[in-house]
Amino acid sequence: MLKKYNLTNLKKVLNYNNNKVVLRGAGSLGKLAINALQKLDIKVDYFWDKNPRKQGLKYCNVEVVGDKKIIELGKEINIFICSNYFSLVIPELEKLGLKNVFDCCELIENTDYSKIAFKTNQEIHDFGNIFNNSPFNQNPIEVKRVLDLHRTGLETQNSQNYKNNISKKLNIKYIDIVITEKCSMKCVDCSNLMQYYVEPKDSSLEILFETIKKTMSSIDHLSEFRVIGGEPFMNRNIGKILDYLKTFENFSRIIIYTNATIIPKNNNLKALKHPKVSLDITHYKDYKYSFKNHPKLIKVLEENKINYVSHTADRWTDSGRIKKYHRTDDQLKDIFLNCCVGDVLTILNGKMYRCPFSANAHNINAIPFNKDDIINVLDKDLDQIKLREKITKLYTRKDRKEYLSACKYCKGRDFNTTEIPAGIQTKEILKNPKFN
Numbered sequence: 376m377l378k379k380y381n382l383t384n385l386k387k388v389l390n391y392n393n394n395k396v397v398l399r400g401a402g403s404l405g406k407l408a409i410n411a412l413q414k415l416d417i418k419v420d421y422f423w424d425k426n427p428r429k430q431g432l433k434y435c436n437v438e439v440v441g442d443k444k445i446i447e448l449g450k451e452i453n454i455f456i457c458s459n460y461f462s463l464v465i466p467e468l469e470k471l472g473l474k475n476v477f478d479c480c481e482l483i484e485n486t487d488y489s490k491i492a493f494k495t496n497q498e499i500h501d502f503g504n505i506f507n508n509s510p511f512n513q514n515p516i517e518v519k520r521v522l523d524l525h526r527t528g529l530e531t532q533n534s535q536n537y538k539n540n541i542s543k544k545l546n547i548k549y550i551d552i553v554i555t556e557k558c559s560m561k562c563v564d565c566s567n568l569m570q571y572y573v574e575p576k577d578s579s580l581e582i583l584f585e586t587i588k589k590t591m592s593s594i595d596h597l598s599e600f601r602v603i604g605g606e607p608f609m610n611r612n613i614g615k616i617l618d619y620l621k622t623f624e625n626f627s628r629i630i631i632y633t634n635a636t637i638i639p640k641n642n643n644l645k646a647l648k649h650p651k652v653s654l655d656i657t658h659y660k661d662y663k664y665s666f667k668n669h670p671k672l673i674k675v676l677e678e679n680k681i682n683y684v685s686h687t688a689d690r691w692t693d694s695g696r697i698k699k700y701h702r703t704d705d706q707l708k709d710i711f712l713n714c715c716v717g718d719v720l721t722i723l724n725g726k727m728y729r730c731p732f733s734a735n736a737h738n739i740n741a742i743p744f745n746k747d748d749i750i751n752v753l754d755k756d757l758d759q760i761k762l763r764e765k766i767t768k769l770y771t772r773k774d775r776k777e778y779l780s781a782c783k784y785c786k787g788r789d790f791n792t793t794e795i796p797a798g799i800q801t802k803e804i805l806k807n808p809k810f811n
């Protein structure tokens with residue numbers, strides 16, 4: 376379905392059909408795409424995004440519109456997919472009969488963003504906050520990361536498209552590696568459910584290493600190991616874990632998600648000094664230790680030339696409760712399809728799950744066990760081939776039901792989910808509802 380192009384012939388291709396240019400997705404990729412297209416002197420007419428909170432906003436004076444407007448524009452418009460959710464977006468474009476569809480890989484890969492002055496006025500600032508929860512910039516690490524995820528999303532889509540026989544590779548975008556259930560904060564609305572843990576503990580190194588080894592030998596490529604907790608620096612062995620992850624050859628990056636409360640030292644600091652490692656820092660300004668330690672952490676990272684990005688958490692989705700929601704099958708499918716972590720695999724205590732909510736809710740025995748949603752990676756009967764089949768089934772949307780059993784107990788994490796203030800602390804451990 377996707378049209379081939381290169382930067383030299385793109386303008387000609389678009390002029391030839393003389394139709395509107397629309398960017399499907401108003402996030403980081405959309406921002407990169409519009410700046411690249413404008414550099415080529417190609418006019419973008421609209422952003423197209425499903426999120427009603429984005430519709431009506433403008434970036435570079437280009438408005439974000441919804442489905443209605445796109446249908447009015449007709450089937451000949453030029454669409455650039457500025458989203459990594461190819462499996463969600465492509466069927467939607469096919470349904471509307473849109474034919475002039477392009478991905479963003481060539482465009483972003485061949486644009487020198489260091490030479491583009493991203494705008495800094497209030498409009499852009501708002502766009503950044505609303506669209507990504509953080510102002511996105513042309514930081515080369517972030518550009519490379521966004522592009523790589525886009526490419527992996529495209530390859531995964533192609534590998535599922537057996538009809539076209541493009542590739543049968545099993546490329547995964549993200550695997551969350553939960554290295555500890557402990558956190559230095561106690562956010563009452565933590566979407567990873569830390570507020571329900573009575574006796575949180577660090578993951579066993581032996582089980583963790585064995586699970587990762589088996590997983591990595593069963594897939595072709597991984598874009599990101601996402602090292603998470605709780606707070607990953609609560610695990611004193613984080614340096615050893617990072618050094619172990621670095622031994623694999625079939626991955627692109629390791630990202631550590633931290634709340635800026637702990638400053639790494641000694642071997643843990645040393646393990647961060649690697650071109651494939653970077654930190655994704657969430658700065659909670661209202662939490663004393665995150666506020667106080669954030670500048671110290673940045674200083675240490677700068678001094679040691681360690682890669683990082685940092686953003687401030689003001690608001691997030693209300694996704695931190697385990698409740699039984701009574702939804703129809705179609706509503707559950709919608710929640711799963713639109714979920715912002717619906718394409719993440721999570722490893723926790725020797726098992727693999729499809730998202731961190733599913734992982735942690737199962738881990739604390741809060742929801743009923745569902746064998747289709749969990750892989751016991753260390754099961755001796757699972758050799759490399761069988762594990763690959765199971766991961767493919769869990770990760771792709773092929774041959775599987777279209778939501779997780781965990782989605783019945785989760786409020787969802789998409790643009791319809793209510794937003795609430797981020798990082799509110801609790802002293803109490805929340806009562807495990809035990810729907811199990």
Ligand code: SF4
Binds near residue numbers: 604
């Ligand atoms: S959301 Fe809060 S409690 Fe949850 S992992 Fe992050 S800092 Fe810890």
Ligand code: SF4
Binds near residue numbers: 715
């Ligand atoms: S349980 Fe479903 S809706 Fe909730 S985070 Fe996971 S995939 Fe998303």
